[in-house]
Amino acid sequence: MLDDGSSLPIQGVSINWDKIDECSYLREIEAIKGLDYLAFNKNITIFVGENGSGKSTMLEAIAVCYGFNPEGGTKNYSFSTYDSHSELCDAIKLFRGIRKPKWGYFLRAESFYNVATAEEMYAREDPRGRQEHFHEKSHGESFLQLIQSNFQGNGLYLLDEPEAALSPQRQLTLLLEIVNCAKEDAQFIMVTHSPILLGIPGAEIMSFDDGQIHTIDYEDTDSYQITKMFIENKEQLLKRLLDE
């Protein structure tokens, strides 16, 4: 497994604030508004933080700047069901490593239905007669199937809250897939609230809380601490919460 950022496909990202409107909401996002450069140091980077702290905005900008469709898919996907990507996509610059990934995928739980539809359509047009039937499976089953048929070594994968579709058991399967691909030089940048996925060994966790993006230990994340507190003190915690 890679242990530093020197040979990563995406080594960092900078923001040119001159390209962002003075009135843009991007200037209100605490973690992003003071950011000039963000370095990736490990081949698994995880963005954590409170709802609305800017994680998906940053991930989407990286994805679109790299050439992915804002709704997800491979770089070849050109379908669009809505046009809502932020102007951050045009204001960032990616610092790319020498090594080019062989394959890549941008996967967002929130627009997976559209990606699955596109996957089925592209499969029907495939001269090799490839068959994909994502809509005949459950959300989690099809999500994991798509991951398992697309993840490989030396790929670039951008994942936005993949846990939304997956049971805890299947999150463990995803964790294993990620670790195995990372051992073969794949790079992952993932947004997650999952205390399971956050536990991926060797990942660099970046928190978008407290006004700036900063690295954080697994045990210091809210996802870990609140889950642990809930499981260990469920009765007391619920009583306090419900009595308020």
Ligand SMILES: Nc1ncnc2c1ncn2[C@@H]1O[C@H](COP(=O)(O)OP(=O)(O)OP(=O)(O)O)[C@@H](O)[C@H]1O
């Ligand atoms: N088109 C838009 N216009 C105005 N504000 C927006 C727009 N899109 C996003 N925002 C705001 O930008 C902020 C960051 O949103 P973002 O989706 O990046 O958060 P997040 O950290 O990914 O949250 P979550 O964990 O809930 O997915 C939020 O306050 C959101 O309301």
